[in-house]
Amino acid sequence: MTLAFTLSDRCPPSFMIDENGKCQLVSLYQRYSAPEGFGGLRKPLPEARDGFSPQEIDLGRYLFFDPLLGGDKKTSCAHCHHPDYGYADGRGTAMGFGGSGVGAKRRDGAELERGAPTLWNVAFLRRLFWDWRATSLEEQAQGPLFAAAEMGNTPAQLEADINANGTYRRLFTQAYGLAHDEKIGTALIIQALVAFEASLVSLNSRYDHYAHGDHNALSEQEQIGHNIFRSFVTRCSQCHTPPLFTNVELAVIGAPEPPGKNFDLGADPIFPDMKLRGAFKVPTLRNISRTAPYMHSGSLERLQDVVEFYNDKRGHAAPEEQNLIIHWHITNPNLRKEEETALIAFLNSLEDETAAPVVPNAVPSGLGVVSVEADAGLKN
Ligand code: HEC
Ligand code: HEC
Incomplete structure (x- = not known):
């Protein structure tokens, strides 16, 4: 069966097309400029990676969900950044090559050292990974694609597979105007993936409606919680600063490891001499209701456990x-x-997936798409 794959000529929600045919982010937060305090409602947004065309964003969507990108032809990005789990994977530490992703049994694959972070709002991050070892989404993507324990592919194999696929050749031509015999290289494949990732914007939660002036958008209890969050007693908002709910810094908070797992030095090996032993990136709290378990290796199961960690065990959870x-x-x-x-x-109340992309029913390789497999009860 040949499926008629086409690329959208419309920008995803949260974006508007400009005169050059590129999608630019539109958010009320861009109108705010006052440098309010840490917990301020109308703090401005940092600049986003935007300016991608609708076609390359849509092409990136197919690539993201396509197991053709995995060396085993089973592992797509979506296996570990799953739409049903807030673009994280619902696991403590991610399951790599050979037994990927959501619901995978431990015997099948290599267990990774850390959990998969959500991809919501990665467009605003300048440093990636829990330890900040990548400085761009482009650099980051090389990690999973070519790491033996993750997707286990090689640039040569990836390029051969994509170029051999007539549908991908047609779609890359539509998105990037390829010449007839021009080869699709790894850099272009990664560019489309980045365009897609950067379209995952979540700034439309009930909290945001409240921040923009709709006082009734949060219940009384949520408003009390908000005041606790930004109080000088908890200082949550000094690290998890709105509107991204991260100050985009590293911090040492002493989160525990799961039983039996070695202590993780975090950013220390990347930035020696900076006193960053056990430091991790301050993660966003957007869609936090969707991304359990929590912390860099998923040691805390529920939000209740996280709050108890901060409330009772502060910093005493590391050896x-x-x-x-x-x-x-x-x-x-x-x-x-x-x-x-x-x-x-x-x-x-920070949950918002109104801009969630449509999960494709099928991808150009004809291989199975993760969410569809899960729906069919095949996820185990
Ligand atoms: C086998 C599971 C797995 C697969 C497949 C996978 N990732 Fe990840 N991803 C992870 C884990 C685990 C981390 C965190 C690793 C760390 O910080 O050391 C991560 C981190 C990231 C980050 C950094 C996010 C942040 O906030 O710092 C991005 C972006 C990302 N992945 C995108 C992708 C893309 C794009 C693909 C497909 C090309 C992909 N991932 C495939 C498991 C996976
Ligand atoms: C000093 C900065 C700092 C403060 C203050 C702080 N956090 Fe964190 N928070 C972090 C860092 C860093 C992590 C990741 C640590 C890790 O993975 O080991 C984190 C992780 C979390 C997570 C898990 C996120 C995920 O995706 O796994 C939640 C939830 C959270 N914090 C909520 C809070 C709340 C609620 C407060 C206030 C009671 C608070 N934080 C105060 C820095 C901070």
């Missing part, structure tokens, strides 16, 4: 002998039970 220099904003806020509950209610 004593690691001598971590825990960030000074990590102190003991002594929240009461109902305050913890309100804080969690607030965190849940």
Whole structure:
């Protein structure tokens, strides 16, 4: 069966097409300029990676969901950044090559050291990975594609597979105007993937409606939680700063490892001499309700566990002998039970997947698409 794949000529939600046919981000936050305090409602957005064409974004969508990109022809990006799990994978540490992704059994594949972060709002990040080792989405993508334990592919194999596929050749020509005999290279494949990732924008939660002036968008309990979140008692918003709910920094907070897993040095090997032993990127809290379990290796199952970690166990969850220099904003806020509950209610109000892309029913390789497999009950 030949499926008629075509590329959209419309920008995804949150974007508007400009006179050059490129998609530019549109958000009310871009109108705000006042450098309010850490918890301010109308803090401006950092600049986003935008300016991609609708066609290359849509091409990236097919590539993202296509297991053709995996060395085993089974592992797509979506296996670990799954649309049903907030573009994370619902696992503590990701399952690599050979037994990928959601629901995979441990015996099947290599267990990775860290969990897959959500891809919502990666367009705003300048440093990627839990330890910040990549400085662009382009550099980042080389990691999973060619790491033996992740997608296990090689540039030569990837290019051979894509160029041998008539549908991809046609779609790349539509998106990038390829000459007749021009080869599709790894850089172009990655560019389309980046265009797609950068279109995953989540800035339209009930919290955002509240921030833009709709006072009723949050319940009374959520508003209490919001005030706790930005208080000087908890200082959550000093690291998880709106509107991205990250200050885009590294911090040492002493989160635990799951039982039996070695201590993770975090950013220390990447930035020696910076006193970053055990430091990780401050993750966004957007769609946090969708991305359990939490922390770099998924050691905390529920938001309740995270809040208890901050409330009771601050910084004492890492082994004593690691001598971590825990960030000074990590102190003991002594929240009461109902305050913890309100804080969690607030965190849940950050859910927004209104701009979620359509998961393709089929991809040009004809291989199975992750969500469709899961729907058919094949995920185990
Ligand atoms: C086998 C599972 C797996 C696959 C497949 C996978 N990833 Fe990931 N991804 C991860 C893990 C685990 C991390 C975090 C690793 C770390 O920080 O050390 C990550 C991190 C990322 C990040 C950084 C996010 C941030 O906030 O720093 C991006 C972007 C990303 N992946 C995109 C992709 C793309 C694009 C693909 C397909 C080409 C892909 N991933 C395939 C598991 C996977
Ligand atoms: C000093 C900066 C800092 C402060 C203050 C802080 N956090 Fe964090 N937060 C982090 C870092 C860094 C991580 C990731 C740590 C890791 O993975 O080991 C994190 C992780 C999280 C996670 C898990 C995110 C995920 O995707 O796994 C949640 C939820 C969270 N914090 C909520 C809060 C709340 C609620 C507060 C206030 C009580 C708070 N944080 C205060 C820096 C901070």
